[in-house]
Amino acid sequence: MFTVRLAGFLPALLLCSATASGEDAVTVTPGDTVSLPCTALFENNDTAEFVVEWKKDGDPLCKNKIRKNNTAIYYCNRQFSINPETFGLIITGVNSSNAGLYNCTLTKLIPPPSEDTFSLLQVNVSPGLFLQQLNSSDVTCVELFCTLDGLRPEQVNFTWTKADEKLPHYHNTNMSSTLKLCKPDWWDGVTLTCQASYSHNFTVYRKNITLTCRNTGPENLSCCPTVHVLFFIIIAFIWILSYVFARTAVRSRVASKLRPAGLQHERRSGSQMITTSGLEER
Structure with a gap:
């Protein structure tokens, strides 16, 4: 990585000259x-x-203000974040659009004086398959998207398989394919494979994904029967407790209303008994 260190405020021409002198390059893989x-x-x-x-x-991607154990995020585009310890840029789910020249500007504010460091890095994305799971409103279904990235558009033949079984229900475009499966055609732990045959150089690319409760989302309770049953047991237990407490409260209110009337009746009965006894003695 090519680095330039500046003290104070110097013209930006130094950054331009650094870019022209060359920079390090890295190659990353889609996905x-x-x-x-x-x-x-x-x-x-x-x-x-x-x-x-x-x-x-x-173009700006991400900017943070960092102090030990304290990070203030000014802005950060989706897919990007900054490591507060190393100041490195984290890219999640690399695709071909992430290729380009990256510039890191690190400014020391405290202790003074203010100093800047510029780092340049060329990122190249190697050709390959990018396979991801899309969000689905139907918790009993999963939808997968597979695209051949980093190559010029050509005729591509996509094939989806589950174990040795070919899956016919998919939609293809020029360089991508979408697969949708609903219960019972998928289950927790099943592995699906996307294969792309690139006609230009007759190269075959292959990518696997294993469906679990973790990557199908916490709302998809049908993925894990144990979680599903436990969820309804907790709901039933809460409902029973609410019912018992409500019945207890009603009984307490009824008892509190009846208790004074009962005492008053006992007092009246006692008074009548005393009066009757007095009459008998006379």
């Missing part, structure tokens, strides 16, 4: 999560305060 390094020439201690900003081809 992966990667961390791009940001060279820090300053000591990161408990009292230091930094502002780190990442750009791609001159």
Whole structure:
């Protein structure tokens, strides 16, 4: 990674000259999560305060203000985040659009004086399959999206399989394919495979995904029968407790209303008995 260190406020021409002199390059794979390094020439201690900003081809991606155990996020585009310890840029689910020239600007605010460090890194995305699960409103179904990334558009033949079984229900476009499965055609732990045959160089690309309760989402209780049953047991238990408490409260209110009337009746009966006894003695 090419790095330039500046003290104070100097013209931005130095950054342009650094870009022209060359930069390091890395190659990443579609679908992966990667961390791009940001060279820090300053000591990161408990009292230091930094502002780190990442750009791609001159466009802002992410900017954070970082102090030990405290991070203020100014802005961060979806798919990107900044590691507060290393100042590196984390890219989740790499695709071909992530290729380009990345620039990390690290500004030391505390302790003074203010200093800047610029880091340049060229990111290339290798050809490959990108396989992901899409959000679905139907919790009994899953929808998968498979695309051949990093290659020029050509005729691609997609094939979906479950074990050795070919799955016929899918929709293809030029460089991508979508698969939708509903119960009982999928279950927890099943592995699905997307295969793409690229006609230009007759290369076959293959990617697997295993469906579990974790990657089908916590709302999909039908994925895990144990969780499903436990959920309804908890709901039933809460309903029973609510019913018992309500009945107890009603009985307490009725008893509190009847108790004074009973005491008054006893007192009246006692008075009548005393009066009758007095008459008999006379």
